[in-house]
Amino acid sequence: MSGAKTAALPNRDAALRGLYDDVARSNMFPFWATSSDVDNDEIKQLMGTKKAVPHMWDYGKDIEPLLNRAAELIKMDDSERRSLILINPGLAPRRATVSTMYTAYRLNDPDEIMPPHKHSPSAIRFGLTGKGNFTGVEGENIVFGPGDMVLTPNDTWHNHGTVGGEPAVNLSVLDLPLVETLSAIHFDHNYAELEDGKMVKKKEQSSRYPSDYSQRVYGEGGMLPRFVDHKRGSGLSSPMYVYRWERMEELLDRHKDWDGDPYESLMIEYVDPTTGQPVFKTITFFAQMLRPGEKTLPLRQTASLLVAPFRGKGYSIVDGQRFDWKEFDTLAVPGGAWCEHVNGSDKDPVFFFVASDEPTLKALALYKKWGRDKAGDMVRLV
Template sequence: MTNTTSPGAVESGSNREKALKDMYDGISQKNMFPFWATTDDVTNDEVRQLMATARAVPYVWSYKDDIEPLMRTSAELITMDDSERRSLVLVNPGLNPKRATVSTMYTAYRLNDADEIMPPHKHSPSAIRFGLTGAGNFTGVEGENVTFGPGDMVLTPNDAWHNHGTIGNKEAVNLSVLDLPLVETLNAIHFDHNYTEIEDGVEVKKKVQASRYPNDYSAAVYGQGGLLPRWVDHGRGGGLSSPQYVYRWDAMQALFDRFQDHDGDPHEALMIEYTDPTRGESVFKTITFFAQMLRPGEKTLPLRQTASLLVAPFKGSGYSIIDGERYDWNQFDTLAVPGGAWCEHHNGSDSEPVYLFVASDEPTLKKLSLYKRWGRTAQGDVVRYL
């Protein structure tokens, strides 16, 4: 009988299995990946391996039990001479050791001792600061010195010079949210600490930004919705974000009070987005922020979206159901809600409202046409909204 097998062909049985193993080993050693599914075996199910990337998981970080004690210890042991930054970054267990609280964003908490001011710096990730305690949180942004308190949100945009600290001889705590994991994935990270100003025609390195705007500039120019002065430069900081650098909680609270008897949205209750007053869009091109109110005893219907969320209870306590599992939270905690998870929130009080501060990567997903959204009705039916 004539042998029709080509010289390079591999016979069936044990020889073939060995040849397959050698091939897969060789592919791996050459830094490649085989995308064909030949078996549902754990080792060689290429589809399963391709999908088995690190994923964020739902998780709650406790402010009272974990974050605050560690911040206080760090304030005792790490001085501004040791490091200009003394923040606790929340790392999602599903993404560890990557510095990410969900896949595209991270939250960090910072306690500043009295009158601690760090030198200016800038970076490509966009960031905000949200006041938790103390009236003397300080952020200087592109020459606007902002002092802020609980519930106030301050922008530090992509490539805008800024510095942080406290004034008023009292400690203060704030949390920050950055899109650093997203920018890192895109290989677009850069930091700059070499802050200079021109004095008498000479470039001089400075540790403090000179004030170029009145301290109430954001409120004076952008504090009246629907009314935009034409004689000011709305492109400060490079025009890469909202030119309004501080959003005060008092204005947010007043809007909630005005609509507290409104039906709201069954999946989001009362939810207000922080926007760029010049365009009506999100404050950053990559991430956006909301304040959310759940009235006494209120709960939301389940919502699923491709956007990832970071939820920080600002006032009140309650719990969330994420993919069928309960996560209890209290004031100043942070809850990670991965994209694609079903989530509903419950106010744990029958007498007091809950206020949540929420960060989302929704703008990035919308620009990439990847944002989708589903809701479950009171009858249990799933409805596609976007």
């Protein structure tokens, strides 16, 4: 039927409404974008899905008090987990801090140890308070403190808790929203070990590696032992399971007088020592240092970031919004947002712990990066 005859149909608006209702009931979406009806503007609807927004969570004001209240009310007998997941207001009620990742804060009471489990999402733990954060990963029992990062890779047995008689707080970053979107989620809590030829269920992992294994085998850059198995666990991630803050801070301090990058200042990526690639195939992590009084130029990228100030205070401007932060807060920087950071001190450096879905964007040929120079002109960086 011609366009002229279609336009001349009687009760066309009613017929269109009926068409749209029937399309929706059939679990379809009309995409021809010819209607002037606001309710059926297909382009706006297609582009109008929920998106992450810039947002900051305040550790001292909100996160820490809620963790302490939860520790009083929720015990390990009630649940094997006691974490607060940061929900982006633009994505609620979905459990996501940005579209592909979430951050969770965890407080363990003294000497709490949960049973082992494993899952398809990749995760890390980053120590905030206390010296006795504990994570056992595939038989390597790791005790970690502030600034240390511990991997719990895809499909690798691990458990969490504290040792040493004092509470401890750490934050987690997982690619669970991404894995969930891909319908690839699985969890397993039925841990067992081989004893006398039979699989026996266990509530704790037996220690199979020295507690300093990661540092002993992988702690010297550029030198890799040939006499060990580098495919530990599932073999899907870096075999180095703990990255110590002391070495990271030393490396950053060693370069404090370098020019650095105008958009990222001094930024160091945590990598798989056997390949030089990110520790996971989906998400990657950085430590970032801003020297006293330093300000980065505006940066925009397709990757989403979770920025956790670990030391120092200052502010960031994300898509025109100012966020004043201090240590242990978390700032969500969605992909596509302009972002710049300012160290508020003229004496002390700022250290960020940063998570990014950059590896996923690169694998899909979707990673792009832009900046604004000092004159305010936009330049393509990647």
